[in-house]
Amino acid sequence: DNKSNNFIFRAIEQDYFSKTSTEGFDYVIGSVHYIYKNGEYLSLDINADEVKSNIKKHYNGDALAYCEDYYQLVADVYNKTKCQIIGHFDLITKFDSIDESDPRYRNAAIDALHRCMKVCSRFEVNTGAMARANKKTPYPADFILEEIKRLGGTVTVSSDCHDPEKLD
Numbered sequence: 001d002n003k004s005n006n007f008i009f010r011a012i013e014q015d016y017f018s019k020t021s022t023e024g025f026d027y028v029i030g031s032v033h034y035i036y037k038n039g040e041y042l043s044l045d046i047n048a049d050e051v052k053s054n055i056k057k058h059y060n061g062d063a064l065a066y067c068e069d070y071y072q073l074v075a076d077v078y079n080k081t082k083c084q085i086i087g088h089f090d091l092i093t094k095f096d097s098i099d100e101s102d103p104r105y106r107n108a109a110i111d112a113l114h115r116c117m118k119v120c121s122r123f124e125v126n127t128g129a130m131a132r133a134n135k136k137t138p139y140p141a142d143f144i145l146e147e148i149k150r151l152g153g154t155v156t157v158s159s160d161c162h163d164p165e166k167l168d
Contacts, residue, residue, distance in 0.1 A: 014081040016073050017041065022081070029124055029158075030083025032073045032091065035066070044070065048095035055097075064104045067092055071112035078119040085156055086116050088126040089140040100141055113147055121153040128159065 009026040016032045034041040035054075042054040059066045070092045077086060090109060092098060099105060116123075125145070127138045140148075148155065 013087055014083060016077050016080050018081075027085065028081055028083040029085045029087040030077040030081035030120070031087030032070060032077055035069050035073065037069065044091050045094050048097060051095055051097055063098055064102060064108075067098060067105050068108045071108040075112040075115035078116060083120060085122045085124050086120055087124045087158075088128065089113070089116075089123055089144060091126075091139060093139070093141065100143075106143065109141075109144055110147055113144060114151070117148075117151050117153055121148075121151070123148055123153060123155050125155045125157045127157070 010024070011027045011029065012020075012022055012025045013029040013031055014020070014022055015034070016030070017034055017036065022028045033044055035044065036042075037054075037058045040058070042058060043050060055061060055063050055066050074086070074089060077083065089112075090100075093100060123140065125138050125140070145155070
């Protein structure tokens, strides 16, 4: 009888800047949804126009500096959330406004990944943007997944769809 092996776990996705308690949850997915810059919280995933505007206003159009700030937060997400899973590692690519082939981008991502691996080696493969933003591939990108595998990390798949109709 396999029914005794079926469990539903109580979990929460905890944002880097959230102060909500995670006590009582079986596990925590630690994620970064904002960058705090010049006294403002800059949302990474509201819409492409806002992201472009924030890059122009706060980074003088330097999208890679924006990425570097993001990955500094991702590298520290475990320290803030005490998570068991790192969520949508490269959320910053949601709107395809970042050149993921640029060495500066890849260095920031891989450096953050190496720092995360020292404290948390499980990463979420997240399909949420495929359901909500027409992204063609899940997070993280293949080069990041390959590095997770090379370093001995593990992944868990999540829909993060926000809508029961899009769960699959």
